[in-house]
Amino acid sequence: MSGDRPLLLRGILPYGEGEPTDLLVADGVIAELGPALDPTGAEVRDAGGLVALPGFVDLHTHLREPGREDAETIESGSAAAALGGYTAVFAMANTDPVTDTAPAAEHVRRRGREVGLVDVHPVGAVTVGLGGERLAELGSMARSAAEVRVFSDDGVCVHDPLVMRRALEYSTALGAVIAQHAEEPRLTGGAQAHEGEIAARLGLAGWPATAEESIVARDCLLAGAAGARLHVCHVSSAGTVDTLRWARGRGVAVSSEVTPHHLLLTDERLAGFDPVNKVNPPLRTGDDGTALRAALADGVIDCVATDHAPHAPQDKDCEWAAARPGMLGLQTALSVVVETMVRPGLLDWRGVARVMSERPAGVGSVEGQGRPVAAGEPATLVLVDPDATWTVQAARLASLSANTPFEGMTLPARVVTTLLRGRITAEDGAVRG
Amino acid sequence: MRHLLSAADLDAGTANALLDTAERLKEALLGREVRKLPTLRGRTVVTMFYESSTRTRASFEIAGKWMSADVVNVSASGSAVSKGESLRDTALTLAAMGTDCVILRHPASGAAHRMSEWVGAHVVNAGDGMHEHPTQALLDAATLRERLGSLEGRRVTIVGDVLHSRVARSNVALLHTLGARVHLVAPPTLLPTGVTAWPVTIGHDLDAALPGSDAVMTLRVQEERMHGGFFPSAREYAIGYGLSEPRAARLPEHAVVLHPGPMLRGMEISAAVADSSRAAITSQVSNGVHVRMAVLYHLLASQEEES
Numbered sequence: 001m002s003g004d005r006p007l008l009l010r011g012i013l014p015y016g017e018g019e020p021t022d023l024l025v026a027d028g029v030i031a032e033l034g035p036a037l038d039p040t041g042a043e044v045r046d047a048g049g050l051v052a053l054p055g056f057v058d059l060h061t062h063l064r065e066p067g068r069e070d071a072e073t074i075e076s077g078s079a080a081a082a083l084g085g086y087t088a089v090f091a092m093a094n095t096d097p098v099t100d101t102a103p104a105a106e107h108v109r110r111r112g113r114e115v116g117l118v119d120v121h122p123v124g125a126v127t128v129g130l131g132g133e134r135l136a137e138l139g140s141m142a143r144s145a146a147e148v149r150v151f152s153d154d155g156v157c158v159h160d161p162l163v164m165r166r167a168l169e170y171s172t173a174l175g176a177v178i179a180q181h182a183e184e185p186r187l188t189g190g191a192q193a194h195e196g197e198i199a200a201r202l203g204l205a206g207w208p209a210t211a212e213e214s215i216v217a218r219d220c221l222l223a224g225a226a227g228a229r230l231h232v233c234h235v236s237s238a239g240t241v242d243t244l245r246w247a248r249g250r251g252v253a254v255s256s257e258v259t260p261h262h263l264l265l266t267d268e269r270l271a272g273f274d275p276v277n278k279v280n281p282p283l284r285t286g287d288d289g290t291a292l293r294a295a296l297a298d299g300v301i302d303c304v305a306t307d308h309a310p311h312a313p314q315d316k317d318c319e320w321a322a323a324r325p326g327m328l329g330l331q332t333a334l335s336v337v338v339e340t341m342v343r344p345g346l347l348d349w350r351g352v353a354r355v356m357s358e359r360p361a362g363v364g365s366v367e368g369q370g371r372p373v374a375a376g377e378p379a380t381l382v383l384v385d386p387d388a389t390w391t392v393q394a395a396r397l398a399s400l401s402a403n404t405p406f407e408g409m410t411l412p413a414r415v416v417t418t419l420l421r422g423r424i425t426a427e428d429g430a431v432r433g
Numbered sequence: 434m435r436h437l438l439s440a441a442d443l444d445a446g447t448a449n450a451l452l453d454t455a456e457r458l459k460e461a462l463l464g465r466e467v468r469k470l471p472t473l474r475g476r477t478v479v480t481m482f483y484e485s486s487t488r489t490r491a492s493f494e495i496a497g498k499w500m501s502a503d504v505v506n507v508s509a510s511g512s513a514v515s516k517g518e519s520l521r522d523t524a525l526t527l528a529a530m531g532t533d534c535v536i537l538r539h540p541a542s543g544a545a546h547r548m549s550e551w552v553g554a555h556v557v558n559a560g561d562g563m564h565e566h567p568t569q570a571l572l573d574a575a576t577l578r579e580r581l582g583s584l585e586g587r588r589v590t591i592v593g594d595v596l597h598s599r600v601a602r603s604n605v606a607l608l609h610t611l612g613a614r615v616h617l618v619a620p621p622t623l624l625p626t627g628v629t630a631w632p633v634t635i636g637h638d639l640d641a642a643l644p645g646s647d648a649v650m651t652l653r654v655q656e657e658r659m660h661g662g663f664f665p666s667a668r669e670y671a672i673g674y675g676l677s678e679p680r681a682a683r684l685p686e687h688a689v690v691l692h693p694g695p696m697l698r699g700m701e702i703s704a705a706v707a708d709s710s711r712a713a714i715t716s717q718v719s720n721g722v723h724v725r726m727a728v729l730y731h732l733l734a735s736q737e738e739e740s
Contacts, residue, residue: 203599204543321562
C-alpha cells in the first residue's frame with residue numbers, strides 16, 4: 001500500500017534460521033532486511049522470535065460462493081485464509097453455478113479482490129458442469145481477466161480417459177495444469193469409508209485405495225504422452241505415493257498435494273460414526289499417513305493443500321451416509337503441518353515454506369507469491385509463533401461452518417500476522433480489512 | 434446398559450445376563466393364557482422403521498406389548514419422513530413427546546449411534562445398514578444355547594453374503610464374546626476387505642466346513658446382489674454355497690441350522706433342510722420376542738439402569 005507508513009518488524013527469524021533480524025516493509029515490498037534497522041518514520045512492531053515465511057498458497061479451497069453461501073462465502077473463506085497465514089487461495093470450481101465459463105471465473109476473482117484479504121484465484125472446471133463429457137472453454141477462462149491457470153473437476157474425477165487425454169493435450173497451449181480428483185467411479189459406487197478393517201467392522205461401503213491409484217497411474221501415462229502438466233489433488237494412499245515416484249522417474253511433469261487431515265488423522269476416527277470425519281478421499285490407515293509424511297518430506301508430494309470444505313450443520317449432523325464429505329482446513333493447516341512434519345523433524349521451516357508457499361505458487365503459476373523472504377521481494381508474508389500452542393474451537397474459526405475434525409485438539413504454532421503486499425490482513429487472530 | 438447399539442459393545446457378563454433374562458421370561462410366559470406382564474406399564478416405546486420389515490418390527494412390538502409398554506410404530510412412508518424431514522428432526526420430535534425408548538431400523542450404518550447422541554431416550558439398534566443387528570445375534574445365541582447348551586468352544590459356520598450382512602457382523606461379535614469359534618464361508622466377492630482382522634476363520638468350501646460344525650447359519654442373499662456382479666448366477670451360488678439336503682447330511686447329528694429370514698428356499702437353503710428337525714428357524718422367531726423383552730427390561734426396568 002503505497003502512501004502508508006512503512007512497517008518495521010523487529011527481531012524476526014526468516015525461515016526460523018540465524019539471528020533475529022529486522023524487516024522493513026515499504027510500498028508493499030520488503031525494503032530492507034537486516035539487524036537494527038532505523039525506525040524513523042516507521043510503525044514498529046515487536047516480532048521477536050517470530051518465524052517469517054512467504055505467505056501460504058492453498059491450491060485447493062472450497063469457498064462455496066456462489067451457491068452455498070450458508071456454508072461459506074468468499075468473504076468468510078478469505079478471512080479464514082488470512083487468519084491461517086494464507087495470501088492466495090485457489091477456489092475450486094464445484095460451485096453452483098459451476099465455474100466453467102470466463103464470466104463465472106471473473107466473478108469469483110472480482111469478489112476476491114473486493115474482499116481483499118487474500119488473492120482468490122478461481123479454478124476452472126475441466127468439463128462443462130463437471131459433467132465429465134465435454135471440455136469447458138478452458139482457453140476463454142485462461143485468457144479472461146481471471147487468468148485461470150488451474151483446471152479441475154474436483155469433487156468428481158475426469159474419469160473418461162479420452163476426455164482426460166484431450167484436456168491434458170489442450171492445456172499445454174495455455175500454460176495451465178489439470179488438477180485431477182483421482183477416483184475411479186466404478187470402484188467407489190456408494191463408498192463411505194476407506195476400504196479396510198475399520199470399514200469392514202462398521203459396515204461402511206469401501207472406497208478402495210486402488211480407485212485412486214489406478215487413475216493416478218493412468219493420468220501419469222496420459223500426461224507423459226501429451227507432454228502436459230498434471231497435478232494430483234489430495235493424495236491419500238501409500239500406493240499413490242509409489243505411483244508418483246515411478247512417474248517422476250519417467251520424467252512425467254506431475255505435481256501433487258496432500259491435505260493436513262490425511263497427514264494427521266486415520267480411519268480409526270470413524271468408530272463413533274461422527275460425519276465430521278467423512279471426507280473424500282477418505283481418511284486411511286496409519287501406514288498411509290506414514291507414507292504421505294515421508295513423501296512430503298522428500299518432495300515426491302510437492303505441497304500441502306487444505307481441501308477446505310465447509311458444510312452447513314444439517315449436512316454434517318446427520319447419519320453417516322447422508323452427510324457430505326469434507327472438512328475445514330484453512331485455519332488449522334499450519335499447526336497440523338508443524339505437528340506432523342516439523343516436530344518429528346521431517347521438515348524444517350524452509351521446508352514449510354516450500355510445501356505451503358513456494359511449490360503451490362509454482363504449480364498454480366501465480367506471480368508475486370511464494371517469493372523469498374528477501375529485500376526487494378513482495379511483502380507477502382506470514383509471521384508464525386513457533387512456540388505457541390492453541391486449542392481448536394470451531395465456534396472461534398472464521399468460517400461460517402463448524403466442521404473441523406480437529407475440534408478440541410491442542411496444536412502447536414500460531415499465525416500471528418499475515419501480510420499481503422505490505423498490508424496486514426490478519427493479526428493476533430483478527431482480520432484487518 | 435443405556436443403549437443397545439452394537440453386539441460388539443456387549444461383554445460376556447451383559448450378554449449372558451440378557452440371555453438369562455430372556456430364558457426366564459420365556460418360562461414365565463410358557464403356557465399362560467394371558468401373556469401380559471406389567472413390567473413396563475406407563476413406558477412408551479417407539480419403533481422407527483426406515484426399511485421394510487415384518488418379523489423384527491412385529492417382534493419388538495409384541496415384546497413391548499407383552500410387557501405392557503405403550504408401543505407406537507413410525508415408518509418412513511406415510512410420515513413426516515416422506516415429506517423430507519431429517520432423521521434427526523423426526524427423532525427430536527418423538528423425544529419431545531416423552532418417548533422412553535426408540536427402536537430404530539435404518540439403511541445407514543451408524544444411524545442408531547447418531548440417534549443415541551440426539552435423544553435422551555434409550556436407543557435399540559434394530560438393524561443399521563450393513564453394520565449391526567444386535568438383537569438378531571442375541572436371539573441366535575438364545576436359540577443355540579437352547580439347542581446346544583453353552584456356546585463355549587462350539588463351532589458355528591456362517592455362510593453367505595457376509596459383506597453386506599449386519600446379521601453376520603453382530604453374530605461374529607457376539608459369538609466370539611460367548612466363546613464360540615466362528616468360521617465364515619462365502620465367495621471372496623462377498624467377504625469384506627479387512628475381514629482378516631475379525632476373530633474368525635475363513636474358507637470358501639462349505640462341504641469341508643460342515644462335518645466340524647455344531648451350527649450353520651445361512652445368510653440371506655439380497656435380490657439386488659444377484660445382479661451386482663458379486664457372483665455369476667443364482668444357480669452357481671446355490672451349487673457352491675446353498676445348504677442342500679445332501680450337504681446338510683454332512684453335518685453332525687446334533688448340529689443346528691439357523692437362518693435369519695426371510696428365506697430364499699432353493700437358493701440359500703433347500704426347502705427340505707429348512708423344514709427339517711435340525712432347523713431352528715421357528716425357534717429363532719419365538720426366541721426373538723423373549724430376547725427383545727429382555728432388552729427392553731434391561732434398558733427400561735432393571736435396577737442397574739443408570740449404572
